[in-house]
Amino acid sequence: MTMRIYAIAVFLFLYVPIGIIVLFSFNAGRHASELRGLSVQWYGKALSNAFVGDAFFTSLTIALSVAVLSSLMGTTAALALQRMKGKMRVLFDGLIYVSVMVPGIVIGIATLVALVTVFDFLNPLLAALWPEGIKPPKLSMGYASVIAAHTLFTMSLVIILVRARIAGMDRALIEASMDLYATPWRTFYQVTLPQIYPAILAGFLLSFTFSFDDFIISFFVAGANTTLPIYIFASIRRGITPEVNAIGTMVLAASLFLLMATQFLLRNKKNRGTSE
Amino acid sequence: MSVQSSNTQEIDIEFRAVSKRFEDVVAVENVSLTVARGAFFSFLGPSGCGKTTSLRLIAGFDQPTEGEVFIGGNSVVGVPSHKRPVNMVFQQYALFPHMDVAANIGYGLRQRNPKPGKADITKRVDETLEMVRLGGYGKRKVWELSGGQQQRVALARALINRPTCLLLDEPLAALDRKLRREMQIELQTLQRDVGITFILVTHDQEEALSMSDTICIMREGKIIQSGSPRELYDEPVSKYVADFVGKTNFFSGEVVDSNGSSVSVKSVSGQVFVGLQAKGAVPLAKKSKASIAVRPEMISISAADETTQNSDIVIQGRVMNRIFLGEHSEYLIATEGFGDVLVLTPKVLESHSKGFAPGDQVSISWGPEAALVLGDT
Ligand SMILES: Nc1ncnc2c1ncn2[C@@H]1O[C@H](COP(=O)(O)OP(=O)(O)OP(=O)(O)O)[C@@H](O)[C@H]1O
Ligand SMILES: [Mg+2]
Numbered sequence: 001m002t003m004r005i006y007a008i009a010v011f012l013f014l015y016v017p018i019g020i021i022v023l024f025s026f027n028a029g030r031h032a033s034e035l036r037g038l039s040v041q042w043y044g045k046a047l048s049n050a051f052v053g054d055a056f057f058t059s060l061t062i063a064l065s066v067a068v069l070s071s072l073m074g075t076t077a078a079l080a081l082q083r084m085k086g087k088m089r090v091l092f093d094g095l096i097y098v099s100v101m102v103p104g105i106v107i108g109i110a111t112l113v114a115l116v117t118v119f120d121f122l123n124p125l126l127a128a129l130w131p132e133g134i135k136p137p138k139l140s141m142g143y144a145s146v147i148a149a150h151t152l153f154t155m156s157l158v159i160i161l162v163r164a165r166i167a168g169m170d171r172a173l174i175e176a177s178m179d180l181y182a183t184p185w186r187t188f189y190q191v192t193l194p195q196i197y198p199a200i201l202a203g204f205l206l207s208f209t210f211s212f213d214d215f216i217i218s219f220f221v222a223g224a225n226t227t228l229p230i231y232i233f234a235s236i237r238r239g240i241t242p243e244v245n246a247i248g249t250m251v252l253a254a255s256l257f258l259l260m261a262t263q264f265l266l267r268n269k270k271n272r273g274t275s276e
Numbered sequence: 277m278s279v280q281s282s283n284t285q286e287i288d289i290e291f292r293a294v295s296k297r298f299e300d301v302v303a304v305e306n307v308s309l310t311v312a313r314g315a316f317f318s319f320l321g322p323s324g325c326g327k328t329t330s331l332r333l334i335a336g337f338d339q340p341t342e343g344e345v346f347i348g349g350n351s352v353v354g355v356p357s358h359k360r361p362v363n364m365v366f367q368q369y370a371l372f373p374h375m376d377v378a379a380n381i382g383y384g385l386r387q388r389n390p391k392p393g394k395a396d397i398t399k400r401v402d403e404t405l406e407m408v409r410l411g412g413y414g415k416r417k418v419w420e421l422s423g424g425q426q427q428r429v430a431l432a433r434a435l436i437n438r439p440t441c442l443l444l445d446e447p448l449a450a451l452d453r454k455l456r457r458e459m460q461i462e463l464q465t466l467q468r469d470v471g472i473t474f475i476l477v478t479h480d481q482e483e484a485l486s487m488s489d490t491i492c493i494m495r496e497g498k499i500i501q502s503g504s505p506r507e508l509y510d511e512p513v514s515k516y517v518a519d520f521v522g523k524t525n526f527f528s529g530e531v532v533d534s535n536g537s538s539v540s541v542k543s544v545s546g547q548v549f550v551g552l553q554a555k556g557a558v559p560l561a562k563k564s565k566a567s568i569a570v571r572p573e574m575i576s577i578s579a580a581d582e583t584t585q586n587s588d589i590v591i592q593g594r595v596m597n598r599i600f601l602g603e604h605s606e607y608l609i610a611t612e613g614f615g616d617v618l619v620l621t622p623k624v625l626e627s628h629s630k631g632f633a634p635g636d637q638v639s640i641s642w643g644p645e646a647a648l649v650l651g652d653t
Pocket of ligand 1: 298299301302303324327328329330479
């Protein structure tokens, strides 16, 4: 009985704040703190706000790029790691797990410091090397730096997911394919890829969700760009409006949808695997 | 040790002094052998003796550490498996789970360069499905099939490519006894029909004996003996082979006399047995440990008071157990000084006497030709 009360308390603690945000996003009144009837007007406000729209597209562009890059690089890294043997492999495996555990704030600061240092070194060099008369390019914080910082983190997620999938795969399938005259490349896309794609897809979706939601890392390295979480943070400082709640609820719904899609894909594939 | 499965026919697969080491494990050690084209050849041996490794060396999944493998007279050292004209049926079948039955079977054809036309592939897939008696199963998912059906799909997937040689790694191990028996017969018929060399790996001696032309018995990576099932049964070169192929009674002792092929062995209880040594066996020195092997069907059984003629050895005993096997009866006889002895009597011989019952005093005997002397290795 006490266990049950405890469990209920924990769940309330976790979900009541979220529930309140969702509830207040339907607030008809203009203050976040008092509920005056229900309406969807704040959703309309949020969707027609140009700043929100810009921030949303910035976030979307970054998240998509991160997802594509980290699934590509993560998958190839996982495949390469699978072939590695001995101490090097243990070392790389360890480093990957460590990189997943590094707090976002550390990644943010580290990437910022690293990029600033590199830019400070490269920019004068580029300026010196560039032909007279044409304005030399100037490297600075922006899309690329956010994408790089996010990918750094999410790539490890993809590697871990794909590695687990490859490890669970029957090695004889690859040999069977080679035995049936398929070249290594054809074996890869006819057998290996169909076997591991659920993991790649899950990695893609997780990377997307992570990048889209991330505030800390983006805050450090986004430069002048405003992502959706940064926009929300900025507007909260002017006071919590039902509009912010509406944005939050929409992001929450989209994230939940993606997470559930991931789970569904992973489980579906697993069921098929065991019923063989 | 070198083995010739047939000298007159064309050679399909050949090992020349092949060894395969994994770090500190020697999986295959200095093996030389030849397999004639169209033969049904088996590797037989206990778990871990290097059977699968030998097969993988032919398929090209592993490369020999030393020595050379030849397929159709050409050395295949360094040739990757997708360029070798052999196909394998895997122990766990290794069917592609994301493809249906027809796609699995047509896989090998689709990798060919030039690729056969779609209609041609469909036609050959259907033919092959018929051949393994799975007509109409093309659209099924592979994981919906029963073990025996999956096994046939695996077989069809390999056979459709018309390889010169088919490699089978314990293809029937996952099937139940009855189905296994059926598939053994089917495999044998199929092999005769298609005329492809079959190389089978098994640790089931019955399977090897009933299916193969040539059996190669392995132990710890080495070939112990190789020959036709008959040769292995009648003339095993060591206790290990005799024990592996069929049932045998062993009486161990020490060599006291040896003149060419006939060897006398004195058992612990003092009885002297005389037996022959198989042709290929290592000669036994005096005082070395040896065993006398007598097959259960070579021993005759009679009532204790009956006199037996033409017998070298007569031992008294008591019937412990009798198992009726239809055609035969199998007796377990407890003897003094020689342990329990297994005797197999055909039904026709005991029809007049209805056989013996547990508790009966009997004497068992065998003639001079029945006993084999084997080194204890
Ligand atoms: N990839 C490998 N790495 C290390 N050792 C191996 C490898 N493959 C096989 N071995 C070793 O080589 C020896 C022979 O193995 P192999 O698989 O050929 O045995 P087997 O006769 O097929 O046995 P089973 O009947 O159990 O399948 C074993 O001791 C095994 O542990
Ligand atoms: Mg094996």
